[in-house]
Amino acid sequence: MLLPDEMVEAVVDTVSGIKALDYVMGISQFHRIQASPGLMDSLKYVKTEIEKVSKAKTKLHEYVAKGEGAIGKWENLYGWTPKTGKLELVEPEKKTLADFASEPISLVAFSTTANVEAEVVSVGKGMLAEHYEGKEVKDKIVLTTSKASAVHKVACVERGAIGVLTYVPPSGNEEIPTLRRYEGIWSEQGEKDATTFGFALTQADGLKLKNWLDDGKAVKVKAKVKASLGEGKQGVLSALLEGKDKTKEVWLVAHICHPHPGANDNASGSAALVETLRVLSQLIKEGKIEQPDYSIRFIWMPEWYGMIEYIDNEKDALSRCKFVINADMVGANPCLSGSILNLFRTPFSLPSTLNNVASHWLCIEGDRKHDPSKGGSLAPFRWQYRPYAPGSDHFMFTDSTVSIPAVMLNQYPDKFYHTSADTPDKIDVGQMARASRFLVLATLTLAHPRYTCKERLLAIVRNEAVDLMQKVTIEGVTELGRCLDNPEKVYPRLMKWLGYAKELGIATLEKAEEEWHLISEQKEINEALKTSLEMIYTTEMVIARKAYLGACAEVGLEAKEDGQFDLKVFESNIQIKRNLKYALPPGIFSKFGPEKRAKYILLFDDQPDLQILRRIDELLNLSNEWIRLDDVWDRSCFQFGKIDMSILEDTVKDLEELGVFKIKEE
DSSP, rough: OSSHHHHHHHHHHHHHHHHHHHHHHHHTTBBBOOTHHHHHHHHHHHHHHHHHHOOOOOEEEEEEBBOOOOOOOOOOOEEEEEEEEEEEEOOOOOOOEETTTOOGGGGGGGGEEEEEEEEEOOTOOOOSGGGGGGGGTTSSSEEESSHHHHHHIIIIIOOOOEEEEEEEOOOOOOOOTTOOBBBBBOOOOTTTTTOEEEEOHHHHHHHHHHHHTTTTOOEEEEEEEEEEEEEEEEEEEEEEEEEEEEEEEEEEEEEEOSSSIIIIIIIIHHHHHHHHHHHHHHHTTTTSOOOOOOEEEEEEESTTTTHHHHHHOOOOHHEEEEEEEEOOOOOOOHHHHHEEEEEEEEOOOOTOOOHHHHHHHHHHHHHHHOOOGOOSSOOOOEEEEEEOOOOTTTTHHHSSSTTOOOEEEEEEEOOOBTTTTTOGGGGHHHHHHHHHHHHHHHHHHHHGGGGGGGHHHHHHHHHHHHHHHHHHHHHHHHHHHHTTTTHHHHHHHHHHHHHHHHHHHHHHHHHHHHHHHOOOHHHHHHHHHHHHHHHHHHHHHHHHHHHHHHHHHHHHHHOOOOOGGOSSSOOEEEEEOOOOOOOOGGGGGGSOHHHHHHHHHHHHOOOGGGOHHHHHHHHHHSSSEEEEEHHHHHHHHHHHOOHHHHHHHHHHHHHTTTTTTEEEEO
């Protein structure tokens, strides 16, 4: 292990999944939407709990949210103050469909005051012009299966509808008739007066209304809402365990926002941070571990918007940050949710040994025998080491304008994700214990470098690079052996990608010398490991060459010498350069006009495997200076899988319109 056995055992003996679950239940009692009073209440709860178990220095930062100004492309949100919200069915039956007082998630976040009675019109997905053909929605309330934010923009802001009702359509693999989806309007700046209201219906009620409308029946509802958009607060809570060297910090972050109950997302990650802080404080107090060499900072914030405020406003603290671990959804019972724990690494543009520290401790956790006496599911612990992906607060740090290594711990897929069924009874104390142990051990490794076995860490780094090279070889020789494509296309790509894999391994070993203090003998080991990577790379190239020769013989081609290949797999005369401070907000695509906006909504929904957002992130990371688009495209395919060049090319050109990229042609 990377830490001494006695230190690990002290952590194992102290972490409590039961205590972590207590924190989940405490946090999940709040309806904690960004820039709302409930968010501030949840942060004050956490602050109080910290003060019971730790002498960490806490500070509740408050940033104004009033829908004015921006940080980079991150527009300041409006503050939202909800008070009441009720939706009643008037025709063809009478029934209460939603009530904020009993189920806060039923009122779409950022809804505004209303007192209306109106007909309901079904618009299906409601995002394209064709969904409104032959339908008059002005002064009516639309029923949709899509997200409220997208349909509110099209139906209410652009077509004059006065409200949105949304529900989850049956998916075929789960039927939860009482389920409601977490929805928000997320009003853009300048749209305050155009913002109306929305309600999230249960699946059963949504289907009932849809069937009535399909049968030609008139459906009428009455909506009463008291809620306002205006000035509010984005709160961020930080707690600092000071180290001996106060110039360096390790950060643990978790977004605390989301609707009541929001247990796995993300009361679980927020609670795991509180438990981690409790355990570290107790072990230091008891003398079982020394004061860490580096300070450890814990941060709870509203997702994205709170994190960007903290990064931009607390630059002194940011300058001390060396590593970030983001805990986002870590506690669901896998037997109920169908989920596994995922470790999302840094992008290849930002090599770091943080990935290897994190993967090491999850491997250890996976081998640890579960103690039934401590409660929790007996299901085997499953986890995956995954490529970089955005979607949570870690990508604020890995963006090249900040460039701090950050990884995310995330339990997904979760069939209760963003719904009213994400309740504390779905949280598993065993899973919470595992996540908390991981956080404590990974943090101690990073913040207590004197105790960390650097030789083992360096070997782990080398082995990951070997695994990646061998994966590239296996995929390439399979394509060549089965003659799946022209050998003169496959082989050059295989050569380039093997080079990328070797470069990543070498770069990470070089990064180790920055991230850790290595004595001379350890530096010599590091150099030997780099040499071993060069040797393995040569071996893999020989294997690739033999597979290419075999493929040529199979299809009747005359094999070329290596120097005769044009390594440009795709030619483009476009060069790009980022024109953006900080990470790209996913919501930026709503700034397009109706046609392009719909194109990207459908691209995200219908082709999730493309993961276009993470590819755009890497385009941004690699384009601090002018770079050829075909070079970035090739590296994107290497890291995330193949994608049609035209998709990236069109996306870059579209984002140029919004000031994200600069483009020039050679």
